[in-house]
Amino acid sequence: MNDSAGMLHLLAAEPTLLPAAPLDANGETIETRRNENHTCLRCGKPATTALIADLGEHGKRWLDLCYTDFNSVRQAN
Numbered sequence: 001m002n003d004s005a006g007m008l009h010l011l012a013a014e015p016t017l018l019p020a021a022p023l024d025a026n027g028e029t030i031e032t033r034r035n036e037n038h039t040c041l042r043c044g045k046p047a048t049t050a051l052i053a054d055l056g057e058h059g060k061r062w063l064d065l066c067y068t069d070f071n072s073v074r075q076a077n
């Protein structure tokens with residue numbers, strides 16, 4: 001999960017377009033996010049996982065991914 005900057009690069013996402021995540025997010029916050037029916041950043045299908053990327057100057061941002069893309073991103077790293 002600390003590799004999320006590399007993950008963002010893979011996703012070719014524009015960091016400032018990603019939704020801001022709370023600074024004090026914990027497991028419960030992430031669980032809530034997963035249940036909010038967001039769409040996968042890569043393919044637009046329903047996201048089943050939520051990660052938080054610490055982007056330094058851009059702050060913390062949500063990464064919503066479906067299970068397939070979560071696994072492919074994780075393996076790519």
Ligand SMILES: [Zn+2]
Binds near residue numbers: 065
């Ligand atoms: Zn996907």
